[in-house]
Every structure is written in structure tokens, then in C-alpha cells.
Amino acid sequence: MSQRQLALNAFILPTGHHIAAWRxxxxxxxxxxxxxxxxxxxxxxxxxxxxxxxxxxxVAAASGNGGSSxxxxxxxxxxxxxxxxxxxxxxxxxxxxxxxIGTVSTTYNEPYHLARRFAxxxxxxxxxAGWNLVTSSAPAEALNFNQDALPExxxxxxxxxxxxxxxxxxxxxxxxxxxxxxxxxxQFFDPAKLHVLNHQGAHFQVKGPLNVARSPQxxxxxxxxxxxxxxxxxxxRSAEAIFTAHQTxxxxxxxxxxxxxxxxxxxxxxxxxxxxxxxxxxVGRTEEEAQAKYxxxxxxxxxxxxxxxxxxxxxxxxxGYDIDGPLPPLPVTNQNQSRQALVQELAAREKLSIRELYLxxxxxxxxxxxxxxxxxxxxxxxxxxxxxxxxxFNVLAPWLPGGLDEFIELVVPELRKRGLxxxxxxxxxxxxxxxxxxPDNQYVLQQEQRAAV
Amino acid sequence: MSQRQLALNAFILPTGHHIAAWRxxxxxxxxxxxxxxxxxxxxxxxxxxxxxxxxxxxVAAASGNGGSSxxxxxxxxxxxxxxxxxxxxxxxxxxxxxxxIGTVSTTYNEPYHLARRFAxxxxxxxxxAGWNLVTSSAPAEALNFNQDALPExxxxxxxxxxxxxxxxxxxxxxxxxxxxxxxxxxQFFDPAKLHVLNHQGAHFQVKGPLNVARSPQxxxxxxxxxxxxxxxxxxxRSAEAIFTAHQTxxxxxxxxxxxxxxxxxxxxxxxxxxxxxxxxxxVGRTEEEAQAKYxxxxxxxxxxxxxxxxxxxxxxxxxGYDIDGPLPPLPVTNQNQSRQALVQELAAREKLSIRELYLxxxxxxxxxxxxxxxxxxxxxxxxxxxxxxxxxFNVLAPWLPGGLDEFIELVVPELRKRGLxxxxxxxxxxxxxxxxxxPDNQYVLQQEQRAAV
Numbered sequence: 049m050s051q052r053q054l055a056l057n058a059f060i061l062p063t064g065h066h067i068a069a070w071r072x073x074x075x076x077x078x079x080x081x082x083x084x085x086x087x088x089x090x091x092x093x094x095x096x097x098x099x100x101x102x103x104x105x106x107v108a109a110a111s112g113n114g115g116s117s118x119x120x121x122x123x124x125x126x127x128x129x130x131x132x133x134x135x136x137x138x139x140x141x142x143x144x145x146x147x148x149i150g151t152v153s154t155t156y157n158e159p160y161h162l163a164r165r166f167a168x169x170x171x172x173x174x175x176x177a178g179w180n181l182v183t184s185s186a187p188a189e190a191l192n193f194n195q196d197a198l199p200e201x202x203x204x205x206x207x208x209x210x211x212x213x214x215x216x217x218x219x220x221x222x223x224x225x226x227x228x229x230x231x232x233x234x235q236f237f238d239p240a241k242l243h244v245l246n247h248q249g250a251h252f253q254v255k256g257p258l259n260v261a262r263s264p265q266x267x268x269x270x271x272x273x274x275x276x277x278x279x280x281x282x283x284x285r286s287a288e289a290i291f292t293a294h295q296t297x298x299x300x301x302x303x304x305x306x307x308x309x310x311x312x313x314x315x316x317x318x319x320x321x322x323x324x325x326x327x328x329x330x331v332g333r334t335e336e337e338a339q340a341k342y343x344x345x346x347x348x349x350x351x352x353x354x355x356x357x358x359x360x361x362x363x364x365x366x367x368g369y370d371i372d373g374p375l376p377p378l379p380v381t382n383q384n385q386s387r388q389a390l391v392q393e394l395a396a397r398e399k400l401s402i403r404e405l406y407l408x409x410x411x412x413x414x415x416x417x418x419x420x421x422x423x424x425x426x427x428x429x430x431x432x433x434x435x436x437x438x439x440x441f442n443v444l445a446p447w448l449p450g451g452l453d454e455f456i457e458l459v460v461p462e463l464r465k466r467g468l469x470x471x472x473x474x475x476x477x478x479x480x481x482x483x484x485x486x487p488d489n490q491y492v493l494q495q496e497q498r499a500a501v
Numbered sequence: 502m503s504q505r506q507l508a509l510n511a512f513i514l515p516t517g518h519h520i521a522a523w524r525x526x527x528x529x530x531x532x533x534x535x536x537x538x539x540x541x542x543x544x545x546x547x548x549x550x551x552x553x554x555x556x557x558x559x560v561a562a563a564s565g566n567g568g569s570s571x572x573x574x575x576x577x578x579x580x581x582x583x584x585x586x587x588x589x590x591x592x593x594x595x596x597x598x599x600x601x602i603g604t605v606s607t608t609y610n611e612p613y614h615l616a617r618r619f620a621x622x623x624x625x626x627x628x629x630a631g632w633n634l635v636t637s638s639a640p641a642e643a644l645n646f647n648q649d650a651l652p653e654x655x656x657x658x659x660x661x662x663x664x665x666x667x668x669x670x671x672x673x674x675x676x677x678x679x680x681x682x683x684x685x686x687x688q689f690f691d692p693a694k695l696h697v698l699n700h701q702g703a704h705f706q707v708k709g710p711l712n713v714a715r716s717p718q719x720x721x722x723x724x725x726x727x728x729x730x731x732x733x734x735x736x737x738r739s740a741e742a743i744f745t746a747h748q749t750x751x752x753x754x755x756x757x758x759x760x761x762x763x764x765x766x767x768x769x770x771x772x773x774x775x776x777x778x779x780x781x782x783x784v785g786r787t788e789e790e791a792q793a794k795y796x797x798x799x800x801x802x803x804x805x806x807x808x809x810x811x812x813x814x815x816x817x818x819x820x821g822y823d824i825d826g827p828l829p830p831l832p833v834t835n836q837n838q839s840r841q842a843l844v845q846e847l848a849a850r851e852k853l854s855i856r857e858l859y860l861x862x863x864x865x866x867x868x869x870x871x872x873x874x875x876x877x878x879x880x881x882x883x884x885x886x887x888x889x890x891x892x893x894f895n896v897l898a899p900w901l902p903g904g905l906d907e908f909i910e911l912v913v914p915e916l917r918k919r920g921l922x923x924x925x926x927x928x929x930x931x932x933x934x935x936x937x938x939x940p941d942n943q944y945v946l947q948q949e950q951r952a953a954v
């Protein structure tokens with residue numbers, strides 16, 4: 049199949065992406081801690097030939113603002129779940145082909161740990177690992193890691209850049225053919241093919257080498273999920289896929305053009321970075337059925353949950369304001385800046401009250417909501433895909449497992465009929481699914497460059 | 502079966518415990534990074550009804566001393582392998598009953614990460630997780646984590662004690678029945694059953710709560726592997742199993758009596774802590790066959806590897822000394838103090854040269870080496886078990902998978918015949934295998950105590 053193909057990731061958040069999804073009768077009660085439920089979703093996505101499952105993360109139970117947030121958290125299913133990396137390692141052992149993308153923050157981790165774990169996941173999965181690099185944005189996370197407050201936005205991204213350099217240097221510690229396993233002579237590896245990093249930087253001092261061999265993909269696929277200015281820049285420099293949030297075709301197109309336009313400065317081609325917005329699909333066999341499903345979900349949102357969720361997204365406590373009044377003017381904070389701007393622009397553009405606004409964002413949390421028939425949804429996906437807005441999508445199933453099952457049963461066949469999505473996997477690694485090359489070892493490249501001079 | 506039963510763990514080090522095991526013809530070349538090989542070992546141990554697999558760790562490729570150690574490392578299979586936690590999470594998905602004990606250092610980690618991961622592993626495995634707490638002893642590890650040198654021994658243990666308090670506090674964040682999942686009212690959990698840790702200590706400031714529910718075992722089983730004075734004390738206070746190294750029955754008995762004697766001070770009974778020395782068994786159908794196997798392994802040790810290994814264990818570079826001369830007098834260092842003393846005592850007691858000494862420790866790294874027939878090995882196990890030296894053993898197979906297979910095929914039936922080891926699992930969690938109670942939630946206990954006053 050030579051036609052350009054959509055990439056599709058299944059986003060796994062237990063119970064699903066909609067804040068009130070857990071209240072649906074068909075959502076399993078114990079989904080947050082039942083591995084069998086996560087596995088069921090991953091197996092469904094794999095059977096449908098999705099590129100990857102994608103797991104988000106937060107290193108705190110409450111990610112909102114204000115002292116009252118634990119009480120409001122108690123009205124959601126968001127407080128607890130399996131740790132993403134543990135989950136993905138377990139899924140690696142019982143899936144065959146689907147990619148496994150896990151979110152890990154550079155703000156509260158050490159590069160040596162992260163490099164080893166993702167290299168190990170890549171080995172165990174046979175080359176299916178992906179790392180979604182985030183810098184964290186919830187104030188509650190800092191308090192679990194010896195800090196009084198979230199570090200500054202710019203500072204977080206500076207640390208992230210250096211963190212990534214260290215991780216990639218560690219992944220290159222061993223050349224691909226370093227291990228000779230010569231039982232007769234007793235030589236297990238060739239020391240000339242081992243490279244000691246000796247990194248000394250502003251944030252990290254890491255000697256190396258890594259104690260894991262270079263993994264099947266060379267580097268696990270690097271995903272990035274921040275759309276702020278420094279987020280775009282780190283993506284242009286290093287990321288291979290970007291998870292982004294847009295409400296309109298125009299916004300997605302502008303983002304797509306901007307980020308793809310930055311790649312040349314780093315000697316990269318536009319194809320080396322896949323732009324994957326989130327899509328929150330509510331599918332019905334008729335438009336009325338789809339709208340009724342969506343309405344039913346929205347009606348399950350407790351107003352306290354809605355206001356708290358909006359407060360978290362916008363970085364300010366809105367509980368003291370009239371729920372049916374307008375959004376008050378708010379300064380840009382130190383948190384997720386691109387998402388704050390998106391929500392404020394939506395409120396201003398459509399003159400929404402606080403209640404109307406949380407209803408608009410509670411489901412998809414700022415992502416693109418598409419409610420309709422399989423043909424209507426496929427039309428919109430095709431429009432974004434063919435008009436410079438997306439290379440594929442992170443599918444944010446409204447509820448799980450049913451919401452993903454419906455997308456797979458109803459929308460995926462429509463995409464296939466149009467030649468937009470694969471019937472079978474062509475490769476076995478996540479890089480192959482995404483059409484990305486395996487990166488060379490930087491030390492080997494340097495040696496080749498020196499030899500060529 | 503009411504007779505007291507042995508606990509048996511299978512220690513998984515790829516290629517096996519003997520430093521030269523990888524050179525045997527029957528040891529798979531790619532064992533270090535091939536998940537299928539690890540799984541094969543875990544499945545064999547599970548089929549034999551072992552209590553657990555046990556995975557050690559080091560957060561550096563080279564754990565020895567001196568600048569030349571990478572070249573010497575190249576003569577061993579010890580530089581690289583799968584990261585233990587990633588490995589155990591993957592094993593959790595494809596095993597059913599066997600316990601999964603992973604080593605994680607408190608010196609280079611954050612308690613919030615560790616608490617979440619082990620709670621998640623406990624959920625995924627249905628209550629089979631165990632954490633082997635170590636404080637790290639290899640100087641090379643510090644250099645990968647922004648430090649110039651290994652922190653002082655006492656300082657490491659102070660951090661470990663506080664680390665453990667934080668982790669256990671986080672594991673108790675949620676009462677076991679905190680989650681009500683009331684879809685009709687919209688109440689997901691009961692906020693009164695959520696406990697925020699608010700820890701402020703010398704090493705850590707961690708607010709909590711944990712974002713994982715209290716796991717099947719309450720706390721994953723706590724294993725401890727340091728036998729120094731502070732190691733014994735932390736074990737007496739908190740550990741439920743201790744992995745220790747002894748060469749003689751007398752040494753093991755003294756240790757057993759000492760540690761069990763410390764428990765009462767913490768209000769604990771002797772049964773609440775299982776003492777599990779390492780055993781390095783070389784089994785033959787005849788004694789000659791066993792001795793020949795052992796000799797064959799020993800002859801595979803390159804002298805440079807032997808001296809380097811001894812240097813690492815003893816905390817000093819021995820490469821400048823006459824290999825056939827005596828061990829020079831050495832000061833106690835900041836590293837693994839109990840193991841240093843053990844090795845020095847062995848050299849003095851038996852007047853061993855450096856070569857003789859490394860040959861004695863290269864296989865079992867200071868652990869108890871038993872070479873003989875199944876009856877001879879079972880006799881010695883029984884002696885230690887029945888004479889106050891051990892509650893069970895960590896079986897350090899000389900090579901893998903064959904060395905463990907032979908132990909299972911030849912020695913385990915002999916132990917069963919004597920009524921010392923189970924034919925079938927009686928329970929499903931690691932606590933149940935070890936005969937350990939599920940700990941109460943500390944907040945619930947405090948409430949009960951307050952109510953009783």
C-alpha cells in the first residue's frame with residue numbers, strides 16, 4: 049500500500065477519557081487496578097492494528113488546584129491507577145505487535161533510570177517502546193518530590209533538553225555489534241565498542257555507560273506532548289511524534305505548519321516527526337444516536353467536578369465564581385501554557401459561561417470532540433489528515449472498553465475502505481508502524497565523520 | 502502439612518551466578534537481553550513451586566574498582582542486562598503463582614516512584630510483589646546519579662530508614678475499603694478513608710497521597726539484603742525476609758540468633774522475619790560428577806576477572822599484588838562492610854593466596870557453596886534449616902537455565918521426600934507462600950487505638 053497512512057494510537061486512561069465515564073453501567077468498577085481490563089483494551093487495539101497504546105501519567109493523586117481538590121477528586125475515578133511503566137512492561141509480555149508508549153516526566157526522574165527502563169522495555173517488547181516526554185504541569189506533583197512548587201516553565205524545558213541528551217547518550221553506550229560472546233577466548237564484548245558518556249551539565253552529572261545493550265529500535269520512539277514554544281522546539285529538534293490538542297482544523301493546521309517548518313533547522317525532514325492530535329470520538333449509527341450518547345455522558349458530570357477540572361486546566365481556583373457567569377480574566381501561569389490559552393480562547397470566542405465551558409472541555413480536556421456517524425467522523429479525520437492538520441490521531445475513547453470498541457467496529461472499517469488505514473501490520477517495531485528510520489549510534493556516526501575528513 | 506516448610510527463592514542473574522557461567526556451551530548467548538530466557542527460568546521455578554524469583558540489581562555497568570575495570574568487565578557477562586523492575590512487571594503478566602522480588606536501592610531513588618511501582622506490581626501480579634531494599638555499595642553507581650562518591654555507610658542507612666517510612670506511609674494512603682464506586686450518587690471513593698502523609702524529614706518531603714490503591718498484600722513483602730549492624734537493625738524493625746551470605750553453619754547460626762533476637766524490641770515475633778541465606782549448589786548424580794562440574798566452571802575463570810571481582814568485593818584494587826601471594830592487610834571501607842569482613846576472615850582462616858581466594862568466591866560471591874549429590878545437598882540444607890541457621894534459601898544457580906533445572910530435578914524431590922518442601926502452593930500471594938500476615942493499615946490501627954482509649 050503506497051498511499052500515505054494514518055497513525056492511530058489508543059489512549060488508555062482507565063474507565064476512559066470522559067471525566068464521568070466511570071458512572072456508565074458498562075464501565076467495569078475496578079478498571080483502575082485490574083490489569084485484565086487494561087489488557088482487554090490493548091488487545092482490542094492490537095487486533096485493530098493500531099500503531100500503539102498510549103498511557104499518560106501524573107505523579108500525584110490530585111492534579112488540580114486548591115485545598116478542596118481531594119474532596120472533589122472523590123467524585124471522579126482519577127485519583128488512582130496502575131503506574132504506566134509497570135503497566136506497559138506487563139503488557140509487553142502479552143501483546144505481540146502493538147507499540148507501547150509511556151509518559152515519563154523529566155522533572156522528577158533521573159536519566160539513568162529512564163534510559164535503562166525504556167531500553168529494557170524495548171528489548172522485552174521486541175522494539176515496541178515509545179517514551180512520551182513531559183515536563184509535568186500539576187503543582188501537586190512537586191510536593192511529592194521534595195519541592196515546594198512546580199519549577200518554572202522555562203527551567204523545566206531546559207532540564208528536559210539536557211535530560212534527553214543524557215538519555216540518548218546512554219542509549220548509545222554500546223554499539224549494536226559490541227557483544228561478541230566468544231566463549232572460547234573468554235571475550236564477552238569488545239571494549240572498543242563501548243562508549244562512556246562522561247556527561248557534566250547544568251542539571252546532570254552522569255558517567256555511564258548504560259547497563260543495558262543498545263535496544264532493537266536503537267532509541268525507543270520519542271514522543272513529545274507539550275505545545276508551548278519550548279515544547280515545539282524540543283519536538284522539532286528531537287521528537288518523532290507529537291501529541292497535541294486542537295479544537296479546530298485551522299488551529300491544527302497552523303500548529304502543523306509551524307512545527308513541520310522548524311524541522312529543517314535541525315537538518316530533519318518533515319516526515320521524521322508525526323503530528324498526532326487527540327480526537328475524542330462519540331460514534332452512533334445515526335447522528336441522533338451519537339448526540340444522545342454524548343448528552344448522556346455530559347449529564348453524568350457533577351458540577352463540582354466540572355468546576356474543579358476547569359480550575360485545574362486553567363491554573364486558577366474558579367470555585368468562588370458564579371457557575372453561570374463568564375470566565376474571569378486570568379493571568380498566564382507557570383503550568384500548561386498552551387492548554388490554558390486554548391481554553392481561554394474557546395470561552396471568549398463562543399462567550400461561554402463557566403458551566404458551558406466545563407461541559408465543553410470535561411470530556412476531551414481541550415481535545416477535538418467529534419460526535420457523529422462513522423461516515424461523518426471518517427470525513428473529518430480524512431479532512432484533517434489530507435489538509436495539513438494531522439499525520440494521525442491519538443484516539444481518546446470517551447469510555448472504556450466500549451467507546452474504543454465502537455470506534456474500532458464502526459469507524460476503522462470506514463477508514464480502511466478509503467485506503468487511509470492498514471488492514472495488517474507491515475512491520476514488527478513501533479518505528480516500522482510509524483514509518484520512522486532506526487537512528488544510528490552517535491559515536492559510530494562521529495567515527496565515520498572523522499574517517500571521512 | 503503442618504511441618505515447618507523451607508522457603509526457596511530462585512535467584513535470577515542472566516547466565517547464572519558463577520562469573521564464568523556464560524562460557525559454558527549450554528548457556529544461551531543472548532541471555533542478558535532475551536526475555537524468553539528469563540521467562541524460562543521463572544516458569545521452571547514456578548513449576549517447582551518455589552516461593553519467588555529474586556532479582557538483584559546494580560545501577561551501573563561496572564561495579565568494581567579502578568579505571569581498568571571496563572576492560573576486565575568485557576571478559577564477563579555482567580555489564581548489561583534487563584532492568585529488574587521492568588523484567589518483573591513483564592514476568593507478572595505471564596506467571597500465575599510465583600513471588601516476584603526485585604532489588605531497588607534507596608540511595609538513588611525517590612520513595613513516591615518506588616511506592617507506586619511496587620503497589621502496581623502487586624496489583625498486576627495479584628499480590629506477588631516483594632521489594633529487596635538495598636542501599637547500594639558500588640562506587641560506580643554514584644557517578645551515574647550526580648554524585649562524586651558513594652555516600653557514607655551510616656548516611657545511606659539513615660536515608661533508607663526514612664525512605665521506608667515514607668513508602669509504607671504512602672502504601673497506607675487509602676484504606677482497603679476506600680473505593681465505593683457508587684455510580685448512582687457519583688461518589689467514587691470515601692474521602693474519610695484517604696490519608697495524606699505530609700511527610701517532612703531529614704531526607705524527604707513527600708505530601709502524598711499515593712495515586713495507587715492499597716495493594717492486595719497491603720505492603721509488598723519487604724526483603725533486606727545488608728548484614729552490617731545498621732542492616733540488621735533495619736531488618737529487625739521492618740523486614741520480612743533477609744538475604745544473607747554465610748560460609749559456615751556456625752556463622753549462619755550466630756547471625757540467625759542475633760537477628761531473630763532483635764525482633765522482640767520492635768514488638769515482633771521471630772516468625773515475622775524469614776532468614777534466607779544464599780546457597781550455591783553444584784549437583785551431581787555422584788560426588789565425583791559434582792566436583793568435576795565445579796572444577797570445569799572454575800577453570801573457565803580468566804585470572805584478570807578473578808582479581809577484579811575480588812577487588813570489587815573487598816573494596817580495594819588488588820591488581821598490583823602477587824596473584825599467588827597472600828591478601829594484603831586492608832582497612833574497612835565505606836562499601837559492603839559485612840561482605841568485606843567475610844572474605845577477609847575466609848582468607849585468614851584458610852591462609853589463601855589471592856588466586857585461591859578468588860577461586861573460592863568467584864562462583865558464589867561469598868555465599869555458601871555446596872558441591873555434592875542430591876542427598877548430600879539435602880542433608881546440608883536440612884542441617885541449616887533444623888539447627889537455627891536458616892528458614893529457607895536463595896538458590897544461586899551456578900549457571901542458567903541448566904543449573905537450576907538440575908537443582909529442581911535432583912534436589913527438590915529429595916527435600917520433598919523429607920517433608921521439607923511443598924508439593925503444591927497453598928496460597929496465591931507471596932505473603933501466603935512465606936506464611937506472613939497481611940499488615941494492617943497504620944491509619945486504621947491508630948484510629949482503633951484512639952477509639953480504645
